[in-house]
Amino acid sequence: MLTDKKVQELEQFAKEIRIHTIDQMAVRGFGHMGGAMSICDLLSVLYGKQMKVDPQRPQWEERDWLICSKGHAGPAVYSALSLKGFFPRGWLKTLNQPQTSLPSHCDHKKTPGIDVTTGSLGQGLSVAAGIALAKKIDQNQNQIYCIIGDGESQEGQNWEAIMFAAQNKLDNLILFVDNNKQQLDNTTANICNMESFKEKLESFHWEAEEVDGHDLEAIDAAIERAKNRNGKPHAVVLNTIKGKGCSFAENILKNHHINVSKEQAEDAIDALNR
Numbered sequence: 001m002l003t004d005k006k007v008q009e010l011e012q013f014a015k016e017i018r019i020h021t022i023d024q025m026a027v028r029g030f031g032h033m034g035g036a037m038s039i040c041d042l043l044s045v046l047y048g049k050q051m052k053v054d055p056q057r058p059q060w061e062e063r064d065w066l067i068c069s070k071g072h073a074g075p076a077v078y079s080a081l082s083l084k085g086f087f088p089r090g091w092l093k094t095l096n097q098p099q100t101s102l103p104s105h106c107d108h109k110k111t112p113g114i115d116v117t118t119g120s121l122g123q124g125l126s127v128a129a130g131i132a133l134a135k136k137i138d139q140n141q142n143q144i145y146c147i148i149g150d151g152e153s154q155e156g157q158n159w160e161a162i163m164f165a166a167q168n169k170l171d172n173l174i175l176f177v178d179n180n181k182q183q184l185d186n187t188t189a190n191i192c193n194m195e196s197f198k199e200k201l202e203s204f205h206w207e208a209e210e211v212d213g214h215d216l217e218a219i220d221a222a223i224e225r226a227k228n229r230n231g232k233p234h235a236v237v238l239n240t241i242k243g244k245g246c247s248f249a250e251n252i253l254k255n256h257h258i259n260v261s262k263e264q265a266e267d268a269i270d271a272l273n274r
């Protein structure tokens with residue numbers, strides 16, 4: 001259970017993650033707004049409460065890992081990392097520009113706090129499972145978190161990793177499915193309907209539950225349950241809204257990669273601050 005004070009703190013953190021994400025994209029004038037906005041509440045709970053990390057030591061051996069397999073949501077992760085103190089706030093103005101440390105997609109060689117390079121969809125969960133197995137062999141206590149998109153889950157490699165994780169009893173791995181029901185240019189149901197992630201994952205011998213991906217307390221409680229090391233990998237299916245919290249992008253179909261004018265960004269940030 002979160003205290004009221006903690007909920008308020010996480011709400012504020014999620015709001016700031018959204019504001020900085022919109023602001024970053026406005027500098028170049030475009031970006032992957034929809035899929036970045038849908039994970040801001042999750043990132044708030046992870047970096048604001050759950051994850052064991054040290055901004056001064058991004059490579060700290062005992063840290064928890066986050067593999068954001070949907071690497072196009074990098075700007076939201078950068079906002080969280082910067083607000084946590086992994087790198088100066090000013091870097092956020094350099095998103096996706098020549099010589100930047102913040103490329104459009106996550107790159108662990110460029111950005112302090114990014115654990116794994118992602119962007120080619122479908123691969124992150126395999127990497128996360130490999131890391132989780134290595135940590136188990138070494139008897140390390142690190143928690144490994146991975147975020148995939150609902151459209152991304154159509155990549156077959158995910159299901160190999162899902163079988164591998166169950167076979168190897170990777171109960172130090174927590175998978176989040178950002179179930180925002182949209183992919184690049186259509187709804188996920190229209191392209192390849194994934195039906196129930198919970199039922200699919202359970203039939204692959206995972207423990208899985210579904211929560212409202214914008215309810216901070218529900219996300220936190222689900223993670224607490226998922227941290228239970230009972231021999232099974234755990235999944236939290238987050239029912240989210242693509243573009244959530246960005247006034248000009250929320251809940252519209254064409255919000256995957258969009259133009260972001262300075263005026264639009266200002267209006268959206270004002271709306272968040274109201």
Ligand SMILES: Cc1ncc(C[n+]2csc(CCOP(=O)(O)OP(=O)(O)O)c2C)c(N)n1
Pocket residue numbers: 034035036038070072119120121122148149150151152153178180182183184242256
């Ligand atoms: C292997 C691969 N194929 C295609 C793409 C292009 N691409 C980038 S995002 C995206 C849609 C992903 O949808 P989803 O996983 O639902 O992401 P979200 O809704 O969270 O943005 C696609 C097809 C890619 N990055 N990698």
Ligand SMILES: [Mg+2]
Pocket residue numbers: 149150151178179180181182183
């Ligand atoms: Mg999606």
